Amino acid sequence: MAAIETGRLVKKFGKFTAVDNLDLKIEEGETYGLLGPNGSGKTTAIKMICGLLRPTFGSVKVLGRAMPSGEVLSSIGYMPQDVAVYIDNTVHENLELFASLYGMTPARFREREREMLDFVDLAGWRDDLASTLSGGMRHRLSLACALLHEPRLLILDEPTVGVDPELRASFWEYFDKLGEKGITVVITTHYMDEAGHCQKVGLLRQGRLIAEGDPEELMKKHGKRSLEDVFLEVARRGAE
Ligand SMILES: Nc1ncnc2c1ncn2[C@@H]1O[C@H](COP(=O)(O)OP(=O)(O)OP(=O)(O)O)[C@@H](O)[C@H]1O
Ligand SMILES: [Mg+2]
Helix, strand or coil: CEEEEEEEEEEEECCEEEEEEECCEEECCCEEEEECCCCCCHHHHHHHHCCCCCCCEEEEEECCEECCCHHHHCCEEEECCCCCCCCCCEHHHHHHHHHHHCCCCHHHHHHHHHHHHHHCCCHHHCCCEHHHCCHHHHHHHHHHHHHCCCCCEEEEECCCCCCCHHHHHHHHHHHHHHHHCCCEEEEECCCHHHHCCCCEEEEEECCEEEEEECHHHHHHHHCCCCHHHHHHHHHHHHHC
16 A cells, blocks of 8 residues: 555646646655755645645545545644744643644653654753744754654655754654654655655656656666756756
8 A cells, every 4th residue: 555645636726737637656664755946836735645735636545545534644744844833832832732633642742752852852942932942943843743643654844944954964864764664754855965865756847746766766867966967957858
């Protein structure tokens, strides 16, 4: 069973087509990078996959269920691009809210909260209001909220934007470990070095999937030394 399968997925906003006949198949346990320039439809596609936005046409299946499905929600950890933390709540209260949404027991929550606060390096801010955190720190809190309930499928929309290099490296170390554990990780990023951590990348342009594959193989196939160069070439060809 694929973790995510979309069939001819389309999203139109008025006459504008943001996602155009997208056929994606992401296997369970895969780390998949969705790449593409600003406005290419990554966030729109992700929101449809999570069941937060209704497709204009096409189908979305997550873990074998047609979306939106209440049943699979607890198996998904979603970190939106626009940080979704409650700024009038403390760091702890934000995490607690997610724990109750996902029906975690108090004991399990206590354990996971400690682990996640250490992971995102916010243990010292547990009782501070989210409004007092820096932008990068809020981003880190949002990631902790998405990971808290140990989902089988993680969907992270630009999780490392505004995060300093040291922490970014530790995030990737963690994502790599999740992949080794069989957790599916879908990630959007503009950092090509990060795309190199993915087993498979998909390049979106104007809502269409214009290339897909193993990063190494894509580089070989296009005779390029970096994914960035592959990307630029494929995008240039697409524009011709
Ligand atoms: N609610 C909306 N109403 C109208 N147009 C929208 C809406 N949401 C997105 N769009 C448009 O759809 C296109 C795709 O946007 P989307 O946010 O999916 O891109 P993206 O690939 O995530 O970009 P970025 O890298 O900047 O995050 C853009 O042109 C955007 O302006
Ligand atoms: Mg986006």
